[in-house]
Amino acid sequence: MTTDAADLARLANLLADETRAAMCLALLDGRAWTAGELAAHTGVAKSTASEHLDRLIGGGLLAEERQGRHRYVRLADAGVAHLVEDLSAHLEPRRAPVRGLRQATADAAMKRGRTCYDHLAGELGVAVADAMTARGLIDQRGGFALTEAGLAWLTGEAGIDAAALQARRPLARGCLDWTERRAHLAGLAGARLCERFMAQRWVVRIGSSRAVKVTPAGRDGLRALLGID
Template sequence: MSDMSSFVAAAALIADPARGLILTALLDGRALPAGELAYAAGITAQTASSHLAKLLDGGLLAVETEGRHRYYRLAGGHVAEALERLSGIHAAGPVRRRALGRQGRELRFCRCCYDHLAGQVGVAVTRGLQERGYLEPAPEKRFAVTPAGRAWFAGIGLDVDAVRPTRRGLARQCLDWTERSHHLAGPLGVELLHVLCARGWLRRRPASRAVEVTPRGRAELQQHLGVEESSPLAA
């Protein structure tokens, strides 16, 4: 299959509204059974089965079998990145938009982008890391970790040297589709989210991409990185 025909096939799969909802439900990196994905997409189990088969064949999903149960997840971070980038494409010029509901405000404030931190908090954390000289922009949309950055990450329990980079590097710049700025992705971004949750600064919500910033987390993020954004939910 040529690059162009592969692009067209993937675009056609994503363009279907039900399949789009299925893919969106998996953006937080979890693996979900067909029943939950059918519910998320508002379709029957039989219809979901057909859509899941097409997404598997198209390379957008992977499946894991546990006993009699099958769990579906995105085929990888490259699929999540593509979906996030597509979500940020809008028509030029002024566009009338509905006001965000509670769930939309939660996701914009702080969420998972597949397996790393995104939203207003994710962008603010990344900005703080750069302003303090812990991260520096690098070629090919990457971040370089400075010696001061390695020391800071070690101070919160993250050994940068123990994180295995992928072929795309250790730390990657990911364009946040709601904030139009970059947040930290790649293996370092994955480990940072894990550590911040383990330290009780953040809390991932079950069955949601939304991430909560705990009271302790607000204080620590402000002290360490100057993150002062208040939750839009407080308004």
């Protein structure tokens, strides 16, 4: 057995537990959670949650910070977020039992628009990627690349500082959307657009969930910027 195969098996084993998988899915909102919050979210004791978190941190999937008595954890980086989202997108779609109107409303909101770590996903995220592709700002032929026109658009019409696009991270990356089964825009470009739309209050979070909604100002802005209705 090769070292690569053993390492891959260890990584797969980290996500093979339902509680650890649920923790990683919750952390796709891009925020840092306390161990207690994740314990409550997954329905396990705090001591059990801590054991799972230790394994995820040791395996490089999560990073931790301590502030006083509190222990905060988050996904280690955008690559881990892409891994979790991509794995979710490859699952066979199934209709989950609806547990009431509130759950049905929450599920519908997540499908319409949500954050995937630091970029937009769901119908909204795919609509942005499609509109950019139609305008020649993204080239999805044989990959997912930002064109020269796309870079000029980001730093021009979209109002993103060119310095904010300089980092050791892919500028554009296709992320397979687990509800739409099509790609939305990830990478630095996706993250900066999400930041920009939220800063302008075009897109706002719905409560404390990953779900987001487009505001009236956002509907006008997205129509003017990308022709999205």
